[in-house]
Amino acid sequence: xxxxxxxxxxxxxxxxxxxxxxxxxxxxxxxxxxxxxxxxxxxxxxxxxxxxxxxxxxxxxxxxxxxxxxxxxxxxxxxxxxxxxxxxxxxxxxxxxxxxxxxxxxxxxxxxxxxxxxxxxxxxxxxxxxxxxxxxxxxxxxxxxxxxxxxxxxxxxxxxxxxxxxxxxxxxxxxxxxxxxxxxxxxxxxxxxxxxxxxxxxxxxxxxxxxxxxxxxxxxx
Amino acid sequence: xxxxxxxxxxxxxxxxxxxxxxxxxxxxxxxxxxxxxxxxxxxxxxxxxxxxxxxxxxxxxxxxxxxxxxxxxxxxxxxxxxxxxxxxxxxxxxxxxxxxxxxxxxxxxxxxxxxxxxxxxxxxxxxxxxxxxxxxxxxxxxxxxxxxxxxxxxxxxxxxxxxxxxxxxxxxxxxxxxxxxxxxxxxxxxxxxxxxxxxxxxxxxxxxxxxxxxxxxxxxx
DNA sequence: CACGAACCTGAACTCTTTCTGAAAATCCGG
DNA sequence: CCGGATTTTCAGAAAGAGTTCAGGTTCGTG
Numbered sequence: 001x002x003x004x005x006x007x008x009x010x011x012x013x014x015x016x017x018x019x020x021x022x023x024x025x026x027x028x029x030x031x032x033x034x035x036x037x038x039x040x041x042x043x044x045x046x047x048x049x050x051x052x053x054x055x056x057x058x059x060x061x062x063x064x065x066x067x068x069x070x071x072x073x074x075x076x077x078x079x080x081x082x083x084x085x086x087x088x089x090x091x092x093x094x095x096x097x098x099x100x101x102x103x104x105x106x107x108x109x110x111x112x113x114x115x116x117x118x119x120x121x122x123x124x125x126x127x128x129x130x131x132x133x134x135x136x137x138x139x140x141x142x143x144x145x146x147x148x149x150x151x152x153x154x155x156x157x158x159x160x161x162x163x164x165x166x167x168x169x170x171x172x173x174x175x176x177x178x179x180x181x182x183x184x185x186x187x188x189x190x191x192x193x194x195x196x197x198x199x200x201x202x203x204x205x206x207x208x209x210x211x212x213x214x215x216x217x218x219x220x221x
Numbered sequence: 222x223x224x225x226x227x228x229x230x231x232x233x234x235x236x237x238x239x240x241x242x243x244x245x246x247x248x249x250x251x252x253x254x255x256x257x258x259x260x261x262x263x264x265x266x267x268x269x270x271x272x273x274x275x276x277x278x279x280x281x282x283x284x285x286x287x288x289x290x291x292x293x294x295x296x297x298x299x300x301x302x303x304x305x306x307x308x309x310x311x312x313x314x315x316x317x318x319x320x321x322x323x324x325x326x327x328x329x330x331x332x333x334x335x336x337x338x339x340x341x342x343x344x345x346x347x348x349x350x351x352x353x354x355x356x357x358x359x360x361x362x363x364x365x366x367x368x369x370x371x372x373x374x375x376x377x378x379x380x381x382x383x384x385x386x387x388x389x390x391x392x393x394x395x396x397x398x399x400x401x402x403x404x405x406x407x408x409x410x411x412x413x414x415x416x417x418x419x420x421x422x423x424x425x426x427x428x429x430x431x432x433x434x435x436x437x438x439x440x441x442x
Numbered sequence: 443c444a445c446g447a448a449c450c451t452g453a454a455c456t457c458t459t460t461c462t463g464a465a466a467a468t469c470c471g472g
Numbered sequence: 473c474c475g476g477a478t479t480t481t482c483a484g485a486a487a488g489a490g491t492t493c494a495g496g497t498t499c500g501t502g
Contacts, residue, residue: 097339114340138390139434152489153433187492192449194490211448211499373478407480413460414480432459432488 002044003112005029006036006059007051007078016049019105025112036062040071047116048075049108050095067094074115076108129166129219132202134159141201149201154179158194162207166219169210191215222246222378223399224333225269227257227283228299229276237270240326245360245378246333247402254278261287261294265398268337269296270329271316273307281307281314288315295336297329341385350387350440353423355380362422370422375400379415383428387440390431412436 003025007013010031017027028043030036040048040062048066052059063075074096096115099108127134131144140150141159151159161178162170170178172191180186195215199207206218224246228234231252238248249264251257254275261269261283269287273280284296295317300307308319317336320329334357338346348355352365361371362380372380382399383391393412401407416436420428427439 138388138437139431150431154490186490189449189493190491193451193492196450196452209449375479408482410460410482411480413462417461417463430460 002026002028002046004036004039004043004045004048004073006031006033006049006062008032008053009051016105016108020109020112033059033062037065040066040073041069045073047073047112049078049112050075051078053080063094076111076115078103127160127163129163129217130206132163132206134163136160143202154194155197158191159198162198162215162217166217169214169216171214174214222268222337222381223264223266223402224248225251225257225260225264225266225294227251227254227270227275227280228272229253229274230272237326237329241330241333244330245374247378247400247405249402254280254283257283258286261292262290264403265395266294267399268294268333268340270299270333271296272299273311274301281310284311284314284316295340297332297336299324348381348384350384350438351427353384353427355384357381364423375415376418379412380419383419383436383438387438390435390437392435395435 003020005013005017005020005027007016007029008031013029013031017029020027028039028045030039036050036059050059050063059077063077066075075094076097076099077095079098079100097111099111126136133142134140134156135142138150139153139156140148142148157179158175161175172188175191176185176188179191195207208216208218210216222245224241226234226238226241226248228237228250229252234250234252238250241248249260249266251260254277257271257275257280271280271284275283280298284298287296296315297318297320298307298311298316300311300319300321311319317340318332320332334346346357348357354363355361355377356363359371360374360377361369363369378400379396382396393409396412397406397409400412416428416430429437429439431437
């Protein structure tokens with residue numbers, strides 16, 4: 001269970017780290033905001049502990065940067081005692097819980113476990129191909145230019161199929177199988193009709209036709 | 222706001238249940254450890270109240286079984302007065318809070334709200350989304366233009382559900398589960414009817430329909 | 443180059459889901 | 473038991489998604 005601890009105080013960091021390791025975490029320590037930003041984005045952590053008082057920048061900026069860059073693991077922030085404003089700002093910036101210093105390590109561990117449990121239930125599952133990102137929870141398509149389109153059920157299922165394996169050619173028969181069960185068997189033209197609708201969203205060049213073979217989602221665009 | 226009450230004493234269970242329902246919860250009752258284990262794993266509760274003295278097994282075993290099976294909702298345990306050991310064991314087994322019998326129902330409700338807030342990572346007893354602020358204590362909705370509307374019980378529970386996770390699509394079935402317990406099962410059209418009422422308050426564009434998928438509270442307004 | 447097959451296109455049609463207003467039923471305090 | 477508030481049901485209207493159709497276009501092959 002990998003965990004990132006962001007804490008500038010060397011002594012406190014190592015003390016906490018060893019206790020967290022006893023509790024079954026493997027802990028990486030970041031001592032500066034810069035380090036924290038990079039590590040959080042590059043490594044695959046299951047949770048983060050973030051002290052807001054950092055020498056080279058506000059911890060909240062780290063958190064905001066993470067969230068802006070789709071870093072999704074749950075984060076618990078450590079605030080100075082009674083610093084109400086920090087808590088509120090922290091939660092607004094995307095923190096999952098907070099703990100006021102000083103605290104018992106047991107409580108920290110309990111809360112970490114809690115936010116990890118919770119976050120497992122709501123991982124943001126998206127499929128990203130080129131400029132396009134398909135959000136499976138919200139059934140919508142985000143494009144790099146900032147636009148977002150919500151999809152109908154069939155549009156979504158078809159697009160997920162194509163984007164799930166970019167560059168792979170799917171025959172119309174295969175796509176029919178993915179979209180319909182054995183009882184339903186609409187006209188095969190239905191695939192052409194939906195391909196057309198999708199092309200209106202993503203651009204004609206993004207979904208290529210291989211005459212006689214099928215369709216593919218272009219990953220080189 | 223769906224809740225599981227585990228209590229073997231029929232009379233106490235029903236008394237508590239009716240008071241909790243007045244406070245805006247929809248309550249399922251489990252009278253035995255076995256029942257509790259099954260319900261907790263199968264249904265989607267927002268919190269649980271667990272009496273430790275059960276006829277067919279220790280309540281703590283129920284809790285441990287839940288936690289072992291990734292049941293994540295916060296649980297408050299009811300212990301006999303002064304039974305210190307139970308409290309400690311309960312918290313170790315994954316409980317989020319405890320309350321010694323006898324207790325005031327108000328206190329139970331307050332603590333339930335607290336552990337639910339905590340489990341969602343919230344500090345305030347209000348939920349604020351865009352121009353809207355939902356006050357959980359007063360069951361009313363404040364809008365940025367200064368107006369304030371008091372909500373009926375069902376209106377409030379539905380709106381809290383939607384505003385608790387802005388941008389997330391809730392299917393009608395999910396909303397039904399949150400608003401009603403296993404005994405009640407009104408016509409599904411009831412959700413449409415209440416959505417309509419809420420829209421008259423917050424404006425039609427604030428609650429979006431995703432045809433065939435569900436409804437969502439728009440956070441981008 | 444001519445032909446057929448495969449594919450594209452826009453609009454029309456059907457069917458399901460949702461919206462809507464009002465009426466009926468229920469709950470609750472007095 | 474009554475009256476107001478709230479919850480629930482109902483049925484017709486409206487909107488939207490899914491599907492089909494009738495041409496038009498492109499491509500590959502003989």
